[in-house]
Amino acid sequence: MEKLKVTGGYRLKGEVKASGAKNAALPILAASLLTADDLVLNNVPHLSDIRTMGKLLSGLGMVVEREEQSETVRLNAKSLTTLTAPYELVKTMRASIVTLGPMLARFGEARVSLPGGCAIGARPVDQHIKGLQTLGAEVVIDHGYVVAKAKRLKGAHIVTDMVTVTGTENLLMAATLAEGTTVIENAAREPEVVDLANCLTAMGAKIRGAGTPVIEIEGVSSLHGATHSVLPDRIETGSFLVAALMTRGDVTVTHAAPHTLDIVLDKLREAGAQIETGEDWIRVSIDKRPKAVSVRTVPHPGFPTDMQAQFMALDTIAEGTGRITETIFENRFMHVPELQRLGANITVDGHTAVVTGVEELSGANVMATDLRASASLVIAGLVAKGETIVDRIYHLDRGYDHMEVKLASLGACIERIA
Ligand SMILES: CC(=O)N[C@H]1[C@@H](OP(=O)(O)OP(=O)(O)OC[C@H]2O[C@@H](n3ccc(=O)[nH]c3=O)[C@H](O)[C@@H]2O)O[C@H](CO)[C@@H](O)[C@@H]1O
Numbered sequence: 001m002e003k004l005k006v007t008g009g010y011r012l013k014g015e016v017k018a019s020g021a022k023n024a025a026l027p028i029l030a031a032s033l034l035t036a037d038d039l040v041l042n043n044v045p046h047l048s049d050i051r052t053m054g055k056l057l058s059g060l061g062m063v064v065e066r067e068e069q070s071e072t073v074r075l076n077a078k079s080l081t082t083l084t085a086p087y088e089l090v091k092t093m094r095a096s097i098v099t100l101g102p103m104l105a106r107f108g109e110a111r112v113s114l115p116g117g118c119a120i121g122a123r124p125v126d127q128h129i130k131g132l133q134t135l136g137a138e139v140v141i142d143h144g145y146v147v148a149k150a151k152r153l154k155g156a157h158i159v160t161d162m163v164t165v166t167g168t169e170n171l172l173m174a175a176t177l178a179e180g181t182t183v184i185e186n187a188a189r190e191p192e193v194v195d196l197a198n199c200l201t202a203m204g205a206k207i208r209g210a211g212t213p214v215i216e217i218e219g220v221s222s223l224h225g226a227t228h229s230v231l232p233d234r235i236e237t238g239s240f241l242v243a244a245l246m247t248r249g250d251v252t253v254t255h256a257a258p259h260t261l262d263i264v265l266d267k268l269r270e271a272g273a274q275i276e277t278g279e280d281w282i283r284v285s286i287d288k289r290p291k292a293v294s295v296r297t298v299p300h301p302g303f304p305t306d307m308q309a310q311f312m313a314l315d316t317i318a319e320g321t322g323r324i325t326e327t328i329f330e331n332r333f334m335h336v337p338e339l340q341r342l343g344a345n346i347t348v349d350g351h352t353a354v355v356t357g358v359e360e361l362s363g364a365n366v367m368a369t370d371l372r373a374s375a376s377l378v379i380a381g382l383v384a385k386g387e388t389i390v391d392r393i394y395h396l397d398r399g400y401d402h403m404e405v406k407l408a409s410l411g412a413c414i415e416r417i418a
């Protein structure tokens, strides 16, 4: 199993390019199910989750074409050979559930394996199911599969019990082909939802209000092909910015989307960073020890749960004490014991971790438990004295496009080992 070996103590300096956003690319790849024409996507990141979605879609009988190094993917769903998304693929990537809405809307039926829980929480999909039922679908759970059927979905008023990102995306995609108008209330406002809506609009969908809590969709009878460029990854960008700050570096992330990172940039400023931004770049620098910051994860535009572990890593070496409160997922502190192995001073009280910065971390063998936990360990390794070995980096490869290559280009001492 591959690992990352990180030798701490090198200051990050230079420019690094942000890749396309995993969480925008995944639902947009699934949106190709909504049309018989080609959907061409640019700025698609090289990630194992993207390869899994590619396998899932080609397993349904779709054409999925991508040249090896290319960031462009061509998709065509003129006809499918099956309407089943199998357990073997879905269990490796929960986001597979976003094929349910579009497949049902266009083909009248979909069978998608229930994703089950994962390391960070139970993560049920009841809101996806309830929303599709409100749109008129008959939904049953059969041998571990969500089986949904509807000749044609009917526009309806949907209010979700909580803000759900992929739930909003599934229902948004389903509603584009429904008969009549759908209103989704309590919708997720994440930039990735807006990017999906922009792609769907380019395909001929009629959508208003994406990026607000109320999205209105006027159903159309068919969608057509389009070309769309995937939004830059705000979580990858934020991870590099935190790494720069922790190593007291000077880093510019290019091809980025600063407007998607307001609260993260505010928190970095609070930690003592100098931040400059242009239309598509962010520069962060600092010449002193960062100050600890407190964060509380909430749906967008609040502080993102996907940046929580990285900010905890920052607090481990900062001056003072920070409180990190996780309100989205019930089990997203798996990185705590691993950061403690590096010498971090953290106590957990329910949903809050209290982190008091230490002068220095010390390198050790640590285990990645989920995607962002992995990133926090790699980043902590950059400032830990000596060598840190991060095991199980298949989690990291789900969502970071060649992270070690990008960090090495900024001066980090990091390599992938067997
Ligand atoms: C592929 C993708 O975009 N993944 C992101 C997406 O995950 P995902 O869309 O799975 O996360 P949700 O926004 O749905 O989850 C928010 C909360 O709602 C709960 N819930 C959700 C749906 C449902 O039917 N029932 C229910 O109870 C979840 O368990 C969780 O506690 O948003 C999360 C929250 O920003 C991010 O951490 C993930 O990176």
Ligand SMILES: C=C(OP(=O)(O)O)C(=O)O
Residues within 6 Å of the ligand: 023, 094, 095, 306, 371, 372, 399
């Ligand atoms: C939790 C994440 O992803 P997923 O929803 O795909 O598990 C993430 O991107 O941090």
